[in-house]
Amino acid sequence: MKQEGEVCYLDEDAVYRLSRHLDEPEWVMEKRRKAFHIAESLPLPSSRYTDLRRLNLKKIQISLPAIEKSSEGVPVWMGSAFKENTVFVQRDSTVVYQHLPESLSLKGVILADFHTAVQEHPDLLKRYWMTENISSEAGKMCALLGAFNTGGLFLYIPEGIQIPFPLHIRFLNSTKGISLFTPLLMILEKGSGVTFLQEFHSVFGESESERGDGLPPGCYTQVVEVFLKEGASLHFASLENHHIQMPAFYFKKAILGSESKVNWTVGWMGGDITQSRLDNHLIGEGAQAEDLQIFFGAGHQHYDLSSNLVHKARRTSGDVLVKGVLRDRARSVFQGLIQILPEGQNANAYQAAHTMLLNAGARSDAIPSLEIQANDVRCTHSASTGQIDEDQVFYLMSRGLTENEAKKMMVEGFFEPAVRRIPICGVQESFKRLVDQKWRGTP
Amino acid sequence: MENGTDLEIRNLVVSTGGKQILKGVNLTIRKGEIHALMGPNGSGKSTLALTLMGHPRYLIEEGKIVYKGHNILEMKADERARMGLFLGFQYPFEIKGVMFSHLLWNAYTALKGIPTEDGKKKTPLSPLEFRKLLSEKLKLLEMDESYADRYVNDGFSGGEKKRAEILQLAVLQPEIAILDETDSGLDIDALKIVAHGVNSLSGPHMGILLITHYQRILRYIQPQFVHVMVEGKIVRTGGYELSQELEARGYNWILEELAKETVTQNT
């Protein structure tokens, strides 16, 4: 009975078929079923800034994934160079490459796709995965992920283990017309630390088994849940470079214990409509969260980004910086909330969103909100939107640069202070390369 | 009665942020005297200044500060100011929205006001007379009239801030003035103006503790007593000649002598 590759719509029957196909225990199926009912009860996350009516959920299809791991799906262009530091490659929902050094697995570090994790580490998944009402809190797409997730990644780092090199993960989308719901769960025990880097590639047309020629790409949804115990630290970098026609939805949430630290770096380059929400809950004293997001929108791209800081303990600090450039008819909206609860005395919180518009037709909105219930805090936010400064362009041109070069230089200059803050070497370069590609790729 | 106007610091041990800074300081200042307190950076000079004025960040572990016969340790900064103490800050704070004239008028009333029956204070000067006083003092420090209506230290350069501190000294006329590195950040012309200001204010009615890292200002304001502080203690006391020696030889010789003394004591 070859079910692999079979296509389903997002209905209740598909929940059972998927779960049975993956041979999941009862509790997993139950969890999926519950999430599906929550999804049913929620509206599409349209807002006054983001119109999702084009997204017809009735037409969204997923396919039942292959269960066996295979290495055949690694695209030739990746060659062998990618293996350097790359520990995990997933093509659609199937693991095509996985290599965690033995030294780490012996220490108890776990790196697995969700399907494997459900079988081998049910206790951890039961305890941490989508436990709080995350599915309803984060909206319909997140709830749908709860019901239809496949593939994905589970990372567990035991107490005191510092992983000395970045874990580089790659997600490939290869099948047009098929949507993916990718779950990520990371648990960092006391005093552990890791640098995590994920990259996305759309590789349509390279696979023999490609189907649905002429179809648009499906949509992509990712939910990342991170638990940082006392003193743990995580650098999470994500370079998002989906196909330009692919709608993408992200929900990331970190729960930070005392003296723990998370550093998010997200580069937004691809996608059609992208809707992303990132929440940091600082529940332990002295916890620190840094959120750096950089976007470059062109064509008809639309970035709808939110970032929330919830300070629930003393001496916590949060720092959000969002910088973006828009050209053509691209749009962005940033919504940010800093919440300092009465328990959050001595908190420091910063939030800044700055956008540069390169031409008529682009548009950017910002809604940075504060809710402060403790008095001994330092809290500021700022937002600005402006067009590229014509005087500066002129000045550069008077020194012999073409208009295009001048503007590019200004865009790079605009990103520079943000890029410099990216804490992972290599990612700065990758980001600059993507900006360069994007600049050249769009007329 | 003479004793009643002294500022006496006895065996003062002070810590901040869990770290002991002053380790037993003894010093007496009388009206009419000018004392210089010198010492290398980090020796505790500013801590002493802020402690004398009652900054809440400094914790007194041992010792006493007696002023006019009262132990003032329990007093807050404003009470100390009303008793006649003044601190010229090393890093004066900026307060947006509050004008100098407004601050000084209120301070002047608090310090010099005559208590009335309803517990409030009546000002000894009319607002117009006060403005005149303020103008005189601005002139003394060669400051423009417009400073009176600027926000307290807001957007001032380092030198302007220091001058503004002495302006406040001039207006409030305390009995004991502690001037914490009033000379740093001043160019030579400004230094002369400030020194001139201090000299014309000093006299038998005022005692001065001049805290400085450099000997430079002592050429213009001559102290009768010079103290050297090292690691939270006053280790040498002498006359004006001590400061000249320090200028010529730096602080190292004192440190070396101290090291020898320690060795001697230990053997």
Add this chain to the structure above:
Amino acid sequence: MALKETPVLDFGYDRYDFKDPEQYVYKSRKGLSKQVVEEISGLKGEPDWMRQFRLKSLEIFRKKSLPTWGGDLSTLNFDEIYYYVRPTEKQRHSWDEVPEYIKNTFDRLGIPEAERKFLAGVGAQYESEVVYHKIRSDLEKEGVIFLDTDTAVREHSDIVKQYFGTVVPPEDNKFAALNSAVWSGGSFIYVPEGVHVEMPLQAYFRINAQNMGQFERTLIIAEPGSFVHYIEGCTAPVYSTDSLHSAVVEIIVKKGARVRYTTIQNWSKNVYNLVTKRTVAYEDATMEWVDGNLGSKLTMKYPSVYLLAPGAKGDILSIAFAGRDQHQDAGGKVVHVAPYTTSTIVSKSISKENGRASYRGLLKVHKGAVGVRSSVRCDALLLDETSRTDTYPYIEIEEEQVTVGHEATVGKVGDDQIFYLMSRGISEAEALSMIVMGFIEPFAKELPMEYAVELNRLIELEMEGSVG
């Protein structure tokens, strides 16, 4: 510094907290009905168009729901309110003719004195009706009209009809609809082309009765090149049950004209203050809202400016002081419809003793409004651990050739600043008070001297004994 424990203090509201016995010539039944609306219109002898306008508005009020954002309106009971109370038969133009008890009220509030000293005209509204109105005769000769809105409806029906309800239509929100149905009193100001009214015009609003609803309606028309500064003050005695103040203010600023509208709102802490204020500004016109909110239980008020033609300018300066258990949900709204328009919003708020100050603002730039410049700045000061502040600066930009910025800071009073002032001999309480005054200085600076003094006094009262 001993700022950690803030003792609970009483608000020094004594000067405003006195009650007159009720001696009214007419008081409507509690609650709202078609009959009440018709009675109000009938008693006022209004033209039919206004009666129809009121009845239509009542229907809209019934259909509209309460806002789901902002403050807590769950305890506001529309059935417990007296919608119309007429204290006297007739409006006077000399204080001597005003009934003794009402005159005493305004004497105690210092209004006749202020009129003599520095005002070009005064209106005084007691409950639903304006009981006194006067404008300097020289201004009257220049064609300036300063009347209560009821009289204006009768005497200048053509002008009123042309503008009334055009800036804030009853459909705008539930409280605008309510005001449109039961409005009474308020000021009507008409400034002819090129006339500058150098001294301010003032209206003073007083609620005396318990469970009273005051719904004044103000309409200001500034013809091209003219200028006027209008000031309003509001107080009420303290009752254990709630009163409602729900005004509508409409302002039309024509080419090159400038209007400044200053509010010092000091309602007692049992008043819901839910007000809609809006201006349309034409070519090169300037609108300045100076909005101070000190009193009330809950204020929801966002003065707005629609910049309809190039060169128009809107400035909003909002200050909110949320004392014990108060919620000030204030802010401003600017809509840039035309190109080359500019705006600034500055908001300063102070919260203490469980008080909550929220800035809620909207900055909107329409498609085609190129060359717009706007900046929004919000600063909040929190005086103790139980206070709260929020900032909700909505920004919607549909045009790319614009420059907009938003900045906000939240902080507490710095210990170092307090120490610095104390080292100069100032007590801790005074030092705190000075810093708070300094914080709102940009606002006080914009007020005529007498009001700045009054404002400082009010804040001193609020601050008194804030330090243990």
